[in-house]
Amino acid sequence: MDPTETSPRARRVGGGLLWFAALGGALSWTVHLFVAWATDELACASGHTTLAGFPVKGVVTIGVVLPALVAAAALATAWLAWRRTSAAAGEDDPRMGRAALLAVVGLAANTLFLAIIIAGGVSLLVFSACQR
Amino acid sequence: MTVQTEPDQRRPEVAELEHAWHERPSLRTWLSTVDHKRIGRRYMVTAGVFFAIAGVDAIIMRTQLSRPNNGLVTPEEFNQLFTMHGTAMIFLFATPMFFGFGNFLVPLMVGARDMAFPRLNAFGYWVFLGAGSVMFISQFAGAAPDGGWFAYVPLTDRPYSPGRNLDVYALGLLFLGVSTTIGAINFIVTALKMRAPGMSLNRVPLFVWAMVGTSFMVVFALPALNLANAMLFLDRRFGTHFFDPTHGGNSLLWQHLFWVFGHPDVYIIVMPALGIVSSVLPGFCRRGVAAYPLMVLALVTIAIISFGVWVHHMFATGLPFLSYSFFSAASTLITIPSGIQIFAWLATMLRGRIIAGVPFLFAVGFIVNFVLGGFTGVMFAMTVFDQQVTDSYFVVAHFHYVLFGGAVFPLLAGVYYWLPKFTGRMFHNGLGKWAFWLVFIGFNTTFFPMHVSGLLGMPRRVYTYPTGLGWDPWNLLATIGAYVLALGLILVATGVVQAIRRGPAAPDDPWGADTLEWATSSPPRPYNFAVIPQVHSLHPVWDERSREAMATGDVLAGHRAVLTSELDGDREGPVEMPESSLLPFAAALGLLFVVLGLLWGQYWLAVLAAFAVFITLARWLWPPHRTPEEAGVAREGRAP
Amino acid sequence: MTASPPPPGTLRQATRADALATEMPVGRTRGWWGMVFLIATEATVFALLLGSYFYLRFQSGRHWPPPGIEKPELTKAIIMTILLLPSSLPVVWAERGIRRGQPWRLRLGLSLTLIQGLLFLSVQASEYATNLKKFTITTDVYGSLFYATTGFHGFHVTIGLVMVAWLLAASLRGSFGARHHDRVTIVALYWHFVDIVWAFIFMSLYLSPRL
Numbered sequence: 001m002d003p004t005e006t007s008p009r010a011r012r013v014g015g016g017l018l019w020f021a022a023l024g025g026a027l028s029w030t031v032h033l034f035v036a037w038a039t040d041e042l043a044c045a046s047g048h049t050t051l052a053g054f055p056v057k058g059v060v061t062i063g064v065v066l067p068a069l070v071a072a073a074a075l076a077t078a079w080l081a082w083r084r085t086s087a088a089a090g091e092d093d094p095r096m097g098r099a100a101l102l103a104v105v106g107l108a109a110n111t112l113f114l115a116i117i118i119a120g121g122v123s124l125l126v127f128s129a130c131q132r
Numbered sequence: 133m134t135v136q137t138e139p140d141q142r143r144p145e146v147a148e149l150e151h152a153w154h155e156r157p158s159l160r161t162w163l164s165t166v167d168h169k170r171i172g173r174r175y176m177v178t179a180g181v182f183f184a185i186a187g188v189d190a191i192i193m194r195t196q197l198s199r200p201n202n203g204l205v206t207p208e209e210f211n212q213l214f215t216m217h218g219t220a221m222i223f224l225f226a227t228p229m230f231f232g233f234g235n236f237l238v239p240l241m242v243g244a245r246d247m248a249f250p251r252l253n254a255f256g257y258w259v260f261l262g263a264g265s266v267m268f269i270s271q272f273a274g275a276a277p278d279g280g281w282f283a284y285v286p287l288t289d290r291p292y293s294p295g296r297n298l299d300v301y302a303l304g305l306l307f308l309g310v311s312t313t314i315g316a317i318n319f320i321v322t323a324l325k326m327r328a329p330g331m332s333l334n335r336v337p338l339f340v341w342a343m344v345g346t347s348f349m350v351v352f353a354l355p356a357l358n359l360a361n362a363m364l365f366l367d368r369r370f371g372t373h374f375f376d377p378t379h380g381g382n383s384l385l386w387q388h389l390f391w392v393f394g395h396p397d398v399y400i401i402v403m404p405a406l407g408i409v410s411s412v413l414p415g416f417c418r419r420g421v422a423a424y425p426l427m428v429l430a431l432v433t434i435a436i437i438s439f440g441v442w443v444h445h446m447f448a449t450g451l452p453f454l455s456y457s458f459f460s461a462a463s464t465l466i467t468i469p470s471g472i473q474i475f476a477w478l479a480t481m482l483r484g485r486i487i488a489g490v491p492f493l494f495a496v497g498f499i500v501n502f503v504l505g506g507f508t509g510v511m512f513a514m515t516v517f518d519q520q521v522t523d524s525y526f527v528v529a530h531f532h533y534v535l536f537g538g539a540v541f542p543l544l545a546g547v548y549y550w551l552p553k554f555t556g557r558m559f560h561n562g563l564g565k566w567a568f569w570l571v572f573i574g575f576n577t578t579f580f581p582m583h584v585s586g587l588l589g590m591p592r593r594v595y596t597y598p599t600g601l602g603w604d605p606w607n608l609l610a611t612i613g614a615y616v617l618a619l620g621l622i623l624v625a626t627g628v629v630q631a632i633r634r635g636p637a638a639p640d641d642p643w644g645a646d647t648l649e650w651a652t653s654s655p656p657r658p659y660n661f662a663v664i665p666q667v668h669s670l671h672p673v674w675d676e677r678s679r680e681a682m683a684t685g686d687v688l689a690g691h692r693a694v695l696t697s698e699l700d701g702d703r704e705g706p707v708e709m710p711e712s713s714l715l716p717f718a719a720a721l722g723l724l725f726v727v728l729g730l731l732w733g734q735y736w737l738a739v740l741a742a743f744a745v746f747i748t749l750a751r752w753l754w755p756p757h758r759t760p761e762e763a764g765v766a767r768e769g770r771a772p
Numbered sequence: 773m774t775a776s777p778p779p780p781g782t783l784r785q786a787t788r789a790d791a792l793a794t795e796m797p798v799g800r801t802r803g804w805w806g807m808v809f810l811i812a813t814e815a816t817v818f819a820l821l822l823g824s825y826f827y828l829r830f831q832s833g834r835h836w837p838p839p840g841i842e843k844p845e846l847t848k849a850i851i852m853t854i855l856l857l858p859s860s861l862p863v864v865w866a867e868r869g870i871r872r873g874q875p876w877r878l879r880l881g882l883s884l885t886l887i888q889g890l891l892f893l894s895v896q897a898s899e900y901a902t903n904l905k906k907f908t909i910t911t912d913v914y915g916s917l918f919y920a921t922t923g924f925h926g927f928h929v930t931i932g933l934v935m936v937a938w939l940l941a942a943s944l945r946g947s948f949g950a951r952h953h954d955r956v957t958i959v960a961l962y963w964h965f966v967d968i969v970w971a972f973i974f975m976s977l978y979l980s981p982r983l
C-alpha cells in the first residue's frame with residue numbers, strides 16, 4: 001500500500017473529525033445545559049439535595065466540567081483542522097475551501113461555547129444547590 | 133459591468149425550454165402552479181395583507197390609549213385586539229413574509245430552477261392561507277383568541293376561558309405549524325441538494341445561510357409549540373389535566389413548552405432579516421460583506437444558542453438561582469454573535485463606497501434600532517432588572533425595537549431591493565425616501581416613549597389607565613407616532629403599487645450586486661436559468677469565470693433541474709421536476725376541514741376530511757408504473 | 773509483495789487535510805433528506821412529550837402513578853414490544869432485496885411488517901380496553917399522559933402501516949427495482965423511527981414506574 005494514500009477508514013474518521021471540530025462545542029454545551037439544569041431543577045423541586053447518594057452539587061459540577069473538557073478538545077481539533085485545510089486550500093478548490101470554512105467556524109464556535117459553559121459554571125462557586 | 137450573463141433568448145434550445153416551463157394563465161394554473169416565484173409572491177402579498185390587518189388592530193389600540201379613561205373599545209375587545217395583533221404579527225406576518233422572500237430568492241440565489249419539493253411548497257402556501265383566514269375570520273366573528281399571544285394557562289384553560297376563542301388559537305397555530313414545518317424542511321433540502329455546481333458551503337450567500345439557520349430552528353422549536361397547543365386543546369375540549377394542578381398537572385409546563393419555542397422564535401423572525409441586510413449591503417457598498425466566515429459563525433451559533441435561553445422569560449417565576457445562571461450565561465453571551473454581525477456590517481460600510489439608495493437607508497435604520505433593542509435586551513439578561521420591569525411597557529418597547537426594528541426595517545429594505553426582481557419594475561426613489569423617514573421617525577416616536585412609561589410603572593395589556601400617574605404625555609406621543617408610522621407604511625404600499633402600475637422596466641441587475649438572482653432576467657423566466665450556472669466564487673456575478681460559464685454554457689433542456697452533492701456542490705446529474713398539480717390545493721382544503729371539524733366539535737367531519745387528505749396524499753406520492761427493465765428487476769437471480 | 777514502510781496510523785492519516793475534507797454526508801436523495809428532517813421534528817415532539825411526562829411526574833409527590841391507579845401492567849406491553857421491535861428486520865431485508873432487484877423480497881418483507889404492526893395495534897386495543905375500565909384520560913394527569921403518549925404513538929404506527937400498505941400495493945403493480953427504490957428507503961426510515969420511539973415509550977411509561 002502506498003503510504004501517501006489515505007485509507008477509506010481514515011477518510012471516514014477524517015470527515016467525522018471535521019464535524020467534531022465544527023459542532024463538538026455546541027453538542028457539549030447542549031449536554032451540559034440539559035444535565036446541569038435538569039438535575040438541579042428536578043432535585044430541588046422534589047426537595048432533595050442528593051441524587052442516588054451523590055450530592056446534587058457534585059452531579060452539577062460533573063455536568064459542567066466534563067462538557068467543558070469535550071468542548072476544549074473540539075477547539076483543539078478545530079485548530080488543527082483549520083491549519084491543515086487552509087494551508088491546502090487553493091484558489092478554486094470548493095472541497096478544501098469548504099473544509100477550511102467549517103474548521104474556522106468551529107474554531108470560533110467552540111471558543112464561544114467553552115466560554116458559555118465556564119461562565120455558567122462559575123456560579124457553582126457562588127450559589128448553593130437550591131438557593132432561591 | 134456589461135458582460136452578458138444570459139444566453140440569447142432566440143436560440144432554439146431556449147425556445148424549447150420556454151415551451152416546457154410555460155403555464156397558460158387560467159384559474160386552473162392559478163390553483164395548480166408549483167412555480168416557487170409565484171408561490172413566493174403569494175406568500176408576500178398574503179402576509180402583507182395580514183400585516184395590514186394586525187396593524188389596524190395596533191392603531192385601534194393606540195387610539196384607545198391616547199388619553200386616560202378613554203372608552204373607544206371595551207376591555208374584552210382590547211384583549212382580543214392585543215392578542216390578535218401579537219399572534220398575527222408573529223405567526224401570520226413575520227415568518228410567512230420571510231418564507232415568501234425565501235421562496236422567491238433561495239432557488240434563484242443558489243442557481244436552481246425551483247425548490248427541492250415544488251408541490252409541497254404549493255401545499256405549504258395553501259395551508260398558510262387557510263390557517264390565517266380561520267384566525268382572522270374569528271376576529272370578525274368576535275371569537276378571536278384573547279389570552280395574550282403566549283396564552284398562559286390557567287387563564288386560557290377551562291373554566292376561565294369558555295367560548296371558542298382559545299380553541300381558535302390552539303387549532304389555528306397547529307394548522308399553521310404544518311405549513312411552517314414543511315416550508316422549513318423544503319428550504320433545508322433545497323439548500324443541501326439544489327445548489328448550482330461549484331457552490332460549496334463556503335460560497336453560499338448569507339441570505340441562504342440565514343434561511344437554513346431559521347429552518348433548523350423551526351424544525352426543532354416548533355414541535356414544542358405544537359405539543360403545547362395540542363395539550364391545551366385536549367385540556368379544554370376533552371378534559372385532560374396537563375395544565376391542571378388540581379389533578380397533578382402543572383401550569384408551568386405550558387410556560388416551559390411555550391418558551392422552548394418562543395425564544396428561538398424571536399430569532400426565527402429576526403434571522404432572515406439579518407440575511408436580508410447582508411444581501412443589501414454589498415450592492416450599496418460595492419464590496420462583499422466583511423468576514424464571511426464569522427457571519428456564517430454568527431448565524432449558526434445564534435440558531436443553536438437560541439434554544440438554551442428559554443428560562444430567561446420566566447425569571448419572575450421562582451426557580452433555583454443555580455439553574456438560572458446556566459441560562460443567564462447563554463443569554464448574555466448570545467449577544468456576541470449578534471455583535472459580530474453588527475461590526476461586520478459597519479466594517480463593510482466603512483471600507484466600501486456607499487451609495488445611499490432607499491434599501492440602504494432601511495438597512496441603516498435597522499442597525500440603529502436593533503442596537504437599541506439589543507441594548508435593552510442585555511439589560512433583561514440581568515435578573516434583578518428583569519424582575520423590576522417584567523410585564524411593563526418597557527418590555528413592549530423592547531420587543532418592538534427587536535421585532536419591528538429588527539425584522540420590519542430589513543424587510544422593507546428587502547422589498548425595495550428586490551422589487552425590480554419580483555416585479556420587473558423600478559420604484560420611485562423620492563417616494564421611497566419619504567417613506568423611509570416617515571417610518572423611521574414614526575417608529576421611534578411610537579416606541580421610544582414606551583420605555584419611559586414602562587419605567588414609570590405602566591403595565592402592559594391594560595385597556596385604559598387613570599390620569600395623574602405621569603403616563604399621559606408619553607402615551608399621547610406614542611399614539612401620534614403610530615399615526616406617522618402608519619402613514620409611512622401606506623407610502624411604502626403606494627410605492628409598490630405605483631411601481632407595478634407605472635414604474636419603468638427594471639434592468640436585470642440594477643444594483644450591480646453579487647448573487648445569482650441578478651444574473652437572470654427581471655422578473656426571471658419560469659425556468660430561472662437557461663444555463664445552469666457554474667459557480668467559481670462567493671460572488672459569482674462579480675467574478676469573470678462564473679459569468680463566462682453562464683454566458684457560454686449549454687442550456688439544460690426539458691422540465692429538469694440539477695442535483696448536486698450536499699457539502700461541496702459536485703454535480704450529481706439532472707432530475708425531472710414535478711409538473712403543476714391540483715393535489716396540493718386539494719390536500720390543503722381537506723386539512724382545512726379537519727381543523728374546522730375539530731373547532732366546531734363536528735368530529736365526523738374531521739375524520740372524513742382526514743380520510744380525504746390521506747387519499748390525496750396517496751395519489752400524490754404514487755410512483756409511476758415502470759417496466760421491470762426500467763425499474764431494474766433482476767432476472768433469474770442475476771443482478772441487473 | 774515488496775517491502776514498503778508501514779502506512780501511517782489511521783489517526784495520523786485522518787488528520788491530513790485530504791482526509792479532513794472528506795465529503796460526508798454525500799449523495800443522498802432529496803426525499804431521503806426530507807424524511808430525515810420530518811423524523812427530526814417528530815422525534816422532538818416525542819422527546820418533549822416524554823420530557824413533559826417526567827416533569828409532571830417528578831412534581832407530583834411520592835406516588836406514581838397517583839393513588840388509585842395501579843402500576844402499569846407489563847405482560848401486554850412486553851408482547852407489544854416483542855411484536856414491534858423486530859418488525860424493522862423484515863423492512864431492512866426487503867429494502868436490501870429491492871436494491872438487488874428482487875421485488876419478491878420487497879413484497880414478502882413488507883407483508884411481514886404489516887402483520888406485525890397490525891398485531892401490535894390489536895394488542896394495544898385490548899390493553900386500552902382493560903385499562904379504560906380502571907382509569908381514563910380525564911381521571912388525572914397520569915391518565916392524560918398515558919393515553920396521550922401511547923395514543924400518539926399508536927397513531928404513528930397507523931400512519932406507518934398505511935405507508936407500508938401503500939408501498940406494498942405499489943410494489944405489486946411493479947414500480948420498484950434496483951434502479952428505483954427511493955420510496956422504499958424513505959418508508960423504511962419512517963418505520964424504524966416509529967419502532968425506536970416505542971422502545972423509549974416502553975422504558976419511560978411502563979418500566980420506569982416499577983423501578
Ligand code: HEM
Binds near residue numbers: 191532536
Ligand atoms: C405597525 C406598528 C405597530 C404598532 C403601532 C404596535 C403597537 C402595539 C401595541 C399598542 C401593543 C399592545 C401593548 C399592550 O397593550 O400590552 C402591541 C403588542 C404587541 N406587538 Fe405590536 N405594534 C406594531 C407592530 C408590531 C410588529 C411588526 C410586531 C411583530 C413582528 C409586533 C408584535 C407585538 C406583540 C408580540 C405584542 C404583544 C401582544 C400581547 O401582549 O400578547 N407589533 N403592539
Ligand SMILES: [Cu+2]
Binds near residue numbers: 394395398444445
Ligand atoms: Cu427570549
